[in-house]
Amino acid sequence: MANKRDFKKAVEAVGSSVCEEMMTAYYNVKGADKNAIASSIQTILSAIENAKDNANVSFDKGAKAFEDKKEYKKEKNLFFKSLFNKIQAEFAEQLNLAVNNFNKAIPQEAKNLNKETSN
Numbered sequence: 001m002a003n004k005r006d007f008k009k010a011v012e013a014v015g016s017s018v019c020e021e022m023m024t025a026y027y028n029v030k031g032a033d034k035n036a037i038a039s040s041i042q043t044i045l046s047a048i049e050n051a052k053d054n055a056n057v058s059f060d061k062g063a064k065a066f067e068d069k070k071e072y073k074k075e076k077n078l079f080f081k082s083l084f085n086k087i088q089a090e091f092a093e094q095l096n097l098a099v100n101n102f103n104k105a106i107p108q109e110a111k112n113l114n115k116e117t118s119n
Helices: 004-028 033-056 070-107 108-118
Strands: none
Touching: 004 033, 004 070, 033 070
């Protein structure tokens, strides 16, 4: 990821897109479990906010704590790479959980209809 701002925008875009699809099903799929869909949407909204909040961390050491600027830059880059990999993995885990719960909320006949129209 290029920077915090791009990361936050990407998380927002992915999460919002998934929520939009879930909301469409909430209002348009007959027999869908609306409580389960609402719960899935809430899970995603929480995951978005958690990822964005966790991305607001800064490197807590200054350049003077290292032998030279090269070592400082190296350690700072490793810190952020590790941080964003962790945040991204947690976000993906929550997103997958929400999507799995959402899929359980959709009646089988709606899933079969969707398969037929996509072929």
